[in-house]
Amino acid sequence: MQRKRFDIRSLPRVIMLVLPGLIGMAQASPARAQTGEELFKTHCAACHTVGGGRLVGPDLAGVGDRRAPEWIVRFVQGSQAMVKAGDETAVALFKEYASIPMPDQPLSEAQVLSIVEYTRGGAAATGALTPPAAAPVAAEPTQAEIEHGQALFQGKARPKNGGPSCNSCHEVVHDAVIGGGVLARELTTVFGRLGGQGVRSIIGAPPFPVMQRAYLEKPLTPEEVSALVAFLQFSDRNHALQQPRDYGPKLAASGAGFTALLLGFYTVLWRGRKRQSVYQAISDRQITSSN
Amino acid sequence: MNALNAFLFVAFPYAAVLVFVIGLAIRYRHRGFTISSLSSQFLEGRRLFWGVVPFHVGLLIILTGHLLAFLVPSSILAWNAEPVRLIILEVSAFAFGLSVLVGLGSLMFRRFTESRVRAVTTRMDIAVEVLLLTQIILGLWVALGYRWGSSWFAADLSPYLWSLFALKPETEAVYALPWVIKLHIFGAFLLIFMVPFSRLAHIFVAPLHYLSRPYQQVMWNWDRGAIRDPNTAWSRARPRNN
Numbered sequence: 001m002q003r004k005r006f007d008i009r010s011l012p013r014v015i016m017l018v019l020p021g022l023i024g025m026a027q028a029s030p031a032r033a034q035t036g037e038e039l040f041k042t043h044c045a046a047c048h049t050v051g052g053g054r055l056v057g058p059d060l061a062g063v064g065d066r067r068a069p070e071w072i073v074r075f076v077q078g079s080q081a082m083v084k085a086g087d088e089t090a091v092a093l094f095k096e097y098a099s100i101p102m103p104d105q106p107l108s109e110a111q112v113l114s115i116v117e118y119t120r121g122g123a124a125a126t127g128a129l130t131p132p133a134a135a136p137v138a139a140e141p142t143q144a145e146i147e148h149g150q151a152l153f154q155g156k157a158r159p160k161n162g163g164p165s166c167n168s169c170h171e172v173v174h175d176a177v178i179g180g181g182v183l184a185r186e187l188t189t190v191f192g193r194l195g196g197q198g199v200r201s202i203i204g205a206p207p208f209p210v211m212q213r214a215y216l217e218k219p220l221t222p223e224e225v226s227a228l229v230a231f232l233q234f235s236d237r238n239h240a241l242q243q244p245r246d247y248g249p250k251l252a253a254s255g256a257g258f259t260a261l262l263l264g265f266y267t268v269l270w271r272g273r274k275r276q277s278v279y280q281a282i283s284d285r286q287i288t289s290s291n
Numbered sequence: 292m293n294a295l296n297a298f299l300f301v302a303f304p305y306a307a308v309l310v311f312v313i314g315l316a317i318r319y320r321h322r323g324f325t326i327s328s329l330s331s332q333f334l335e336g337r338r339l340f341w342g343v344v345p346f347h348v349g350l351l352i353i354l355t356g357h358l359l360a361f362l363v364p365s366s367i368l369a370w371n372a373e374p375v376r377l378i379i380l381e382v383s384a385f386a387f388g389l390s391v392l393v394g395l396g397s398l399m400f401r402r403f404t405e406s407r408v409r410a411v412t413t414r415m416d417i418a419v420e421v422l423l424l425t426q427i428i429l430g431l432w433v434a435l436g437y438r439w440g441s442s443w444f445a446a447d448l449s450p451y452l453w454s455l456f457a458l459k460p461e462t463e464a465v466y467a468l469p470w471v472i473k474l475h476i477f478g479a480f481l482l483i484f485m486v487p488f489s490r491l492a493h494i495f496v497a498p499l500h501y502l503s504r505p506y507q508q509v510m511w512n513w514d515r516g517a518i519r520d521p522n523t524a525w526s527r528a529r530p531r532n533n
Contacts, residue, residue, distance in 0.1 A: 032416035106463050155372040162367055168442030178374040183437045183469075213464035251382060258386030259393065266344045275337060275478055 002245025034111070036118030042212070043105050043115075046201040050119050056198035064116040073112045078104050107196065141230030152224055154178055155289060163218035169210070175238045179247030185211070187240055191229070193235035200229050205280050293466075296435045299477050300451075307484035315488025315495070328493035332405040335492040342401055346394025349387040353430070356441075358382055361452050364445035371442050380441055385434050391427050393418065419489045422482060437472060448476070 034042070040050070047056035061185070063072065075082055075090060079102040082090040094101070107115075141149075151157035151176045157166030166172075166187070171180035173188040180187075191199055203225045206212045207236070235242075319326060332339055360367050369530045371377040399420050402408050433440055454461040464477065486492050 027315070083389060106466060154374055155377070158369070158372050158373070162365055163366070164442050164446040165372065168371070168439050168446060178378070179438075181437070181439045181443065183440075183443055186512075187343070209463040209467040210443075210447055212463070213450060216450075247438070248435065250436065251378075253386065254382045255385035255389055258382060260391050261391040262348075263345060266348065268342065270344060273340060 036114035036116075039107065039111055040115050040118050041205070043107065043207055046205045046207040047102070047198065053199060056100060056194050057102060060119045062120060063119045065208055069113060069116060072116055073109050074268055075102075076105050076107060076112045076115075080104070097191060105207070120287060141226075142232060145227050145230040146234045147229035149229070149234075150174070150177060153226055154180070159218065159224055160221050161218040163215045163220060168214075171233045172232070173242050173244055174235050175242045176243050177244070179245065182248075184208070187232060187235075189236050189241045191232045196229055196233065199232055203228055214242070295461065299461050299473065300465050301455075303477065303484075304455055304480045308407060309482040311483050311486050315492060318487050318492065326492045326496050327490070328489050328496075329411070331408050331411060334411070335401065335405050338397070338401045339407070342394050343452040344359070344394065344400035345390040346398060349390030350391075351396060352387040353384065353391060357444075358389075360441060360444045361449050364449040365520045367441055371439070371445075377439060380437060384441065387433065388431050388434060389425060392424075392431065395424055395427060399424065415489045419485065422478065422485065424474065426482065427477040429478060433472050433475055437469065467519065480516060 002003045044060065048056055048058065050058045051059065051061040053059055068076075071089070079090060079094075083101075105112075148157060152159060152170065153166045155167060159165070166175065167180035169181040169184040170190075171182060171186045173186075196204070201259060203220060204222075318374075370380065402416070402420070403413055437443075448470075451465050452460060463471070482491065
């Protein structure tokens with residue numbers, strides 16, 4: 001009897017059967033079940049208060065009474081899209097808050113509504129909520145703080161909990177700091193744009209998913225946050241005097257130079273390689289010996 | 292958009308690994324002799340050198356780098372703490388990436404211009420080469436356009452990959468990344484997916500034992516007279532039967 005074999009060509013069909021299930025599983029897996037209060041602290045508290053006055057963005061106390069729930073959901077999920085589409089309220093808010101775009105939040109409709117619910121009743125129950133990072137900013141940072149902040153920014157001083165340095169993703173125009181990353185926003189004038197409190201809030205409790213994940217298990221300590229705020233305040237004031245090197249083109253050029261060296265290295269290392277077919281030698285030899 | 296993200300970064304990675312393991316086992320069991328690099332060195336050797344060597348050396352180093360950032364992210368962050376070390380790492384990685392690009396470009400050029408190689412080319416070979424080319428161009432683009440990738444890979448992508456292994460995908464950070472990086476991540480899983488169906492499977496039959504095995508001395512016995520003369524030095528050991 002002939003054994004029926006599994007033919008590898010039927011594998012794509014098997015995959016097509018399994019894949020929808022996997023997608024369903026992926027979508028069904030909930031991020032983490034969280035209450036409105038927890039979600040507010042993770043996603044909103046860096047820039048908003050509930051009854052604590054305006055911060056980077058408006059005070060959200062009673063926001064559910066001022067705006068329609070559907071509008072809030074749309075705004076939280078994609079505020080810039082609404083501004084671009086010319087939604088009057090969205091454009092007015094954007095202008096009122098110094099044209100600082102609110103990052104799109106990866107929240108579902110139910111999650112946004114639970115936050116709205118929290119801003120309605122939760123804050124009243126727990127008293128006016130002041131965000132965890134709302135400590136007053138020292139008026140003038142010390143030189144030591146600025147220097148520590150600079151070292152932390154480019155990683156020369158490692159954050160106590162082992163998080164990545166700021167320049168992994170951010171750049172600051174500063175002579176003594178190497179070209180920073182360009183994955184995220186350039187931060188030279190962020191202090192002027194967001195104010196000390198805004199910067200402190202964002203560093204302390206990042207509302208951006210990528211930054212949030214990077215510091216999830218490795219948060220910056222309050223002292224480190226203060227030092228970084230001090231450094232950013234310094235660079236905001238002094239950036240006009242700084243003329244740092246541009247790393248982009250240099251990186252590409254040095255990479256290309258190194259590649260040329262590598263190619264030379266391969267030639268030396270494999271100098272004894274066979275340069276022609278084995279058959280060539282046999283063919284030549286037979287011609288010679290028959291002569 | 293979320294359904295697309297969930298497909299690309301949760302469902303597809305699992306499907307790819309599943310297909311990779313099962314597909315490779317089936318191929319090894321039923322068509323074991325097809326697991327080969329299908330070398331074309333006998334057909335053309337001179338230009339091959341300028342393709343395979345830069346390609347494979349570069350690729351092995353780059354893959355090791357990605358693997359290290361995945362396995363020991365904190366060590367990579369500690370290494371990058373000193374700006375000079377960060378720049379050395381990034382420039383070297385970029386250079387090895389360019390080495391892969393040079394090698395792959397020259398291999399593709401050879402495949403299309405050398406009639407002997409073109410004769411043994413299959414559609415899957417072209418698919419693999421185009422995918423690899425896209426992947427390396429995206430990687431170089433990420434390195435320059437979204438620098439310092441070694442640091443943010445360790446901070447964000449390493450936790451994502453570990454979360455996939457732990458069967459509790461944490462995807463919010465990956466969803467928020469720029470599309471160039473997302474395509475590069477998807478491309479990596481697509482390559483894993485294609486291993487059982489293509490010559491990529493030859494990574495599992497790399498002749499590593501060649502590194503430790505003794506040299507094989509090849510002698511051409513074409514001059515019978517010289518072999519029979521005990522005074523010639525055709526071999527350092529005198530033949531025993533003489």
